Amino acid sequence: AQSVTQLGSHVSVSEGALVLLRCNYSSSVPPYLFWYVQYPNQGLQLLLKYTSAATLVKGINGFEAEFKKSETSFHLTKPSAHMSDAAEYFCVLSNAGGTSYGKLTFGQGTILTVHP
Amino acid sequence: DGGITQSPKYLFRKEGQNVTLSCEQNLNHDAMYWYRQDPGQGLRLIYYSQIVNDFQKGDIAEGYSVSREKKESFPLTVTSAQKNPTAFYLCASSKVDIRDGYTFGSGTRLTVV
Numbered sequence: 001a002q003s004v005t006q007l008g009s010h011v012s013v014s015e016g017a018l019v020l021l022r023c024n025y026s027s028s029v030p031p032y033l034f035w036y037v038q039y040p041n042q043g044l045q046l047l048l049k050y051t052s053a054a055t056l057v058k059g060i061n062g063f064e065a066e067f068k069k070s071e072t073s074f075h076l077t078k079p080s081a082h083m084s085d086a087a088e089y090f091c092v093l094s095n096a097g098g099t100s101y102g103k104l105t106f107g108q109g110t111i112l113t114v115h116p
Numbered sequence: 117d118g119g120i121t122q123s124p125k126y127l128f129r130k131e132g133q134n135v136t137l138s139c140e141q142n143l144n145h146d147a148m149y150w151y152r153q154d155p156g157q158g159l160r161l162i163y164y165s166q167i168v169n170d171f172q173k174g175d176i177a178e179g180y181s182v183s184r185e186k187k188e189s190f191p192l193t194v195t196s197a198q199k200n201p202t203a204f205y206l207c208a209s210s211k212v213d214i215r216d217g218y219t220f221g222s223g224t225r226l227t228v229v
Contacts, residue, residue, distance in 0.1 A: 009156070034217045043120075043206055043220035051215040090158070094214045103149075103174075104218060106159040 002027045004093045006107035019078040023091030032094040033074045039087045086114045118143045122221035137192045137224045139207035146212050148190035153204040
């Protein structure tokens with residue numbers, strides 16, 4: 001079975017500080033991994049994705065994530081937080097084959113708060 | 117611009133009623149999905165469809181039904197058998213190759229009154 005664990009349901013940072021949102025996964029096959037962002041009462045927007053190419057992936061709005069197979073992690077970072085980054089972030093895993101083809105497993109989400 | 121349209125944005129249902137949530141996409145995606153979102157529980161898969169006229173139950177299909185008569189459309193019916201339907205419902209679509217991820221609609225908030 002595959003799973004995603006996001007460490008910390010709430011993260012608070014000051015504007016201009018480093019953003020680090022942690023994600024660990026479990027998968028029996030090579031995974032595809034994604035980070036999505038959700039603003040209140042809206043759908044989810046894709047930030048970035050790892051699909052077995054470069055292990056350091058860059059996304060929109062200055063976010064990036066590094067795939068570390070040895071640590072089964074895919075943490076999301078941004079060097080300097082903006083007020084507009086306040087939202088909920090989801091780490092998402094896809095089992096790339098088998099009967100679960102195309103289905104995603106979502107982490108529980110991390111709400112990011114940015115203080116002035 | 118291509119995308120997914122969910123309607124209505126807000127929906128109120130009386131107990132014992134069935135309601136249908138609309139989801140339409142013009143991305144030419146083969147696969148479509150319905151998720152339910154509750155605070156603190158992440159997203160849970162209700163139903164998904166990878167091809168017209170075929171769909172599979174997800175993790176929480178009880179009390180819900182779907183149809184996929186057209187590639188562009190994947191409506192979800194919340195039946196009176198669903199004991200706790202108040203939630204935020206998200207529709208998504210994808211290519212069969214999942215490497216591009218999902219595209220999500222903007223959601224429908226359903227409230228039982």
